[in-house]
Amino acid sequence: MKYGYGEKKDKLQNRLRRIEGQVRGISRMIEEGKYCIDILTQISAVEAAMDKVALELLREHTRHCLMNDAVGPADREEKVSEVVDAVGRLLAK
Amino acid sequence: MKYGYGEKKDKLQNRLRRIEGQVRGISRMIEEGKYCIDILTQISAVEAAMDKVALELLREHTRHCLMNDAVGPADREEKVSEVVDAVGRLLAK
């Protein structure tokens, strides 16, 4: 495992498995003709759960890849732009 | 199918199946130790795709459940609150 989230691998994958189940559950709600509003509520829950995965990855990335003495000055600007752009994509998704 | 998204059932379920595959793909990226930033990009893509499903449901709900002559004045306030609250949850997820 090259990157900083190695220790959190199991935790992240468990969360993603749960999210996969939630998405499948939404498909089942549509199959069964459940009320739109209840389906929208589940969609909000999936997005909130995805955001938690994103924040966990951002935490590990910041901890291990940004605040890392091995990142020389020459690489810093690129690393900073990368992470700011990634947050920008999450905000504007 | 009781609710208004009946005609869009297949389209919505296809989208959700694709999203499920994307979530599984993110788990695989973690398994393979892919770069955090690339995983964050995929998470943004999943959330954007979920938003499209939500907007499609909102469209069908508005079309068939709100703008529906069968909704009497007594039920209107409740219907309005339901939909506004659902949008609020999506905005604040």
Place this chain on the structure above:
Amino acid sequence: MKYGYGEKKDKLQNRLRRIEGQVRGISRMIEEGKYCIDILTQISAVEAAMDKVALELLREHTRHCLMNDAVGPADREEKVSEVVDAVGRLLAK
């Protein structure tokens, strides 16, 4: 006042005045060299307050402009698209 939010005009304008003050407060925090994280927190507060204004407008629009017997079938599709697109812009801002 042509549109549905007429009764809420004062409430909405009070909120916007408060938001204007908050934005000015953020500029002052920058002037005074306050800590970035505290400024980011204030930015989240402004966006949450803007979302509340948006939801209030959406409520009045749904109540008076969508669930309105005067909207004939020919206009419905356009009205539905308008509101769904507006929510889409709020979600993707």
Place this chain on the structure above:
Amino acid sequence: MKYGYGEKKDKLQNRLRRIEGQVRGISRMIEEGKYCIDILTQISAVEAAMDKVALELLREHTRHCLMNDAVGPADREEKVSEVVDAVGRLLAK
């Protein structure tokens, strides 16, 4: 100026002044009874502009306060949590 955004102070304050004007413009739209959907579009624009200010601050914070050799190991965890929590608040606003 203690913090990292010092060099960007003018740029940030110009943006905030523009946002203040946009908020005032929204209040004027309400005064003049403009169409709800057009007001919602302006609200999205304000939120997008606020996000840009937030991303600029996040960039300067990451550049100067996180990727800073002066931050010792003991302070890192706290700095990481601070920034991740701030991004979380922006995502969930």
